[in-house]
Amino acid sequence: MQSGPAQAPRNDEKIVIHFEDGIYGFEDVKDFVLLEKGGNVIWSLQAADGGFPSLTVVDPFVVTRDYRPVLTEADRESLGGPDDDLCFLAVAVLRRNLSESAVNLKSPIVINARTRQGRQIIMENSDYPVRYRPFGGTPKER
Amino acid sequence: MLVISRKVSESIMIGDDIEIVVTEIGSERVKIGINAPKGVPILRRELLETREMNREAAAQCLRGQAAPLSEAKILGRGWRESPGKLPAAGGSLPHVPPGDLVGGAGTAGSAPPKGPGKK
Numbered sequence: 001m002q003s004g005p006a007q008a009p010r011n012d013e014k015i016v017i018h019f020e021d022g023i024y025g026f027e028d029v030k031d032f033v034l035l036e037k038g039g040n041v042i043w044s045l046q047a048a049d050g051g052f053p054s055l056t057v058v059d060p061f062v063v064t065r066d067y068r069p070v071l072t073e074a075d076r077e078s079l080g081g082p083d084d085d086l087c088f089l090a091v092a093v094l095r096r097n098l099s100e101s102a103v104n105l106k107s108p109i110v111i112n113a114r115t116r117q118g119r120q121i122i123m124e125n126s127d128y129p130v131r132y133r134p135f136g137g138t139p140k141e142r
Numbered sequence: 143m144l145v146i147s148r149k150v151s152e153s154i155m156i157g158d159d160i161e162i163v164v165t166e167i168g169s170e171r172v173k174i175g176i177n178a179p180k181g182v183p184i185l186r187r188e189l190l191e192t193r194e195m196n197r198e199a200a201a202q203c204l205r206g207q208a209a210p211l212s213e214a215k216i217l218g219r220g221w222r223e224s225p226g227k228l229p230a231a232g233g234s235l236p237h238v239p240p241g242d243l244v245g246g247a248g249t250a251g252s253a254p255p256k257g258p259g260k261k
Contacts, residue, residue: 024189025194025196028202053196053197053200054198054200055199055200088166091192091195093199104192104196107195115181120192120196122188122189130192130195131191131195
């Protein structure tokens with residue numbers, strides 16, 4: 001069963017991504033939009049109404065080229081769709097002192113681009129750190 | 143840190159009413175059962191850390207300037223299932239370059255395309 005590609009929304013269309021469970025720490029907020037912040041690498045994931053919370057997210061595959069997220073069957077079912085509809089983003093804390101910046105590779109934001117359903121998934125079967133330091137840090141945090 | 147060695151089905155008591163039972167031991171992980179009163183929160187540590195990190199990421203955005211909603215786009219990297227090569231549940235998914243996931247009139251990711259699954 002193959003459905004066509006998700007229709008490309010017009011540029012002025014507000015694309016709302018629904019997070020049934022919210023995201024960790026903001027469980028009550030269910031609808032988000034993704035705003036581009038720069039270079040197709042950084043976005044903010046922002047509450048669709050009112051704009052709070054708004055989290056910085058980055059492309060995890062740019063952060064670490066060989067990123068291999070591992071989803072369980074249950075995770076994938078919960079996103080309801082084939083894997084090629086999924087896109088992955090990672091929550092980032094960016095600091096002026098770059099070595100203090102961190103990217104959560106353990107718990108990616110996974111969005112089904114077709115259904116516009118999203119979830120933040122804490123990957124059980126992966127050893128990625130919650131605070132990956134792309135610009136250095138102690139070896140332990142790597 | 144107190145370190146205690148246990149076999150399967152043996153348990154540890156913490157206080158009077160919290161019991162930790164080792165239910166299964168594998169090569170890489172153990173399964174643990176916990177009996178505790180309803181009011182005691184039990185969380186995987188990474189959940190707590192993820193929550194903390196989300197809040198930090200949100201706090202820093204408060205100082206930033208929000209872009210207008212009209213700029214909203216869904217962008218990211220696409221993933222494709224390659225039948226036969228895909229490991230069983232729990233295996234990692236092969237990485238492919240961005241596909242048709244892009245919303246809005248923008249262009250796809252700027253990274254050079256890589257062959258699907260050929261890594």
